[in-house]
Amino acid sequence: xxxxxxxxxxxxxxxxxxxxxxxxxxxxxxxxxxxxxxxxxxxxxxxxxxxxxxxxxxxxxxxxxxxxxxxxxxxxxxxxxxxxxxxxxxxxxxxxxxxxxxxxxxxxxxxxxxxxxxxxxxxxxxxxxxxxxxxxxxxxxxxxxxxxxxxxxxxxxxxxxxxxxx
Numbered sequence: 241x242x243x244x245x246x247x248x249x250x251x252x253x254x255x256x257x258x259x260x261x262x263x264x265x266x267x268x269x270x271x272x273x274x275x276x277x278x279x280x281x282x283x284x285x286x287x288x289x290x291x292x293x294x295x296x297x298x299x300x301x302x303x304x305x306x307x308x309x310x311x312x313x314x315x316x317x318x319x320x321x322x323x324x325x326x327x328x329x330x331x332x333x334x335x336x337x338x339x340x341x342x343x344x345x346x347x348x349x350x351x352x353x354x355x356x357x358x359x360x361x362x363x364x365x366x367x368x369x370x371x372x373x374x375x376x377x378x379x380x381x382x383x384x385x386x387x388x389x390x391x392x393x394x395x396x397x398x399x400x401x402x403x404x405x406x
Contacts, residue, residue, distance in 0.1 A: 282311030301333030303392035
């Protein structure tokens, strides 16, 4: 069984209460690197804590509030222009996630959602209560009561023989 490392890059709310960065948890194993949520301040926290974007294979989103997914447009742009990613990136989350991410890209950087990336972006909508294998990760989404304009989830993630729940 492989070891994993879990780094809380952000655990704050939408308003930065207490000076904390928004939700972003980095999980690193020999098999994969992934983020659980990617709040608007996630890119700042990844750089602050030395997390390399090319080491992240997938991003799993619990719900579609900006403090949980708003960092994805910045992640994609940095991956394209700065860290020069070539490996595919998986983004998985609730139904409507792809549309919301592309809309956020357009709001922040008009035209960016239509740029051909140098890497493949794979969007996966997670069905509730169905264990789903995505790369080196098994993920199960459970419905959560949290209004966000789309379904909200609690996630059970299994990676390298360990289970993490958010």
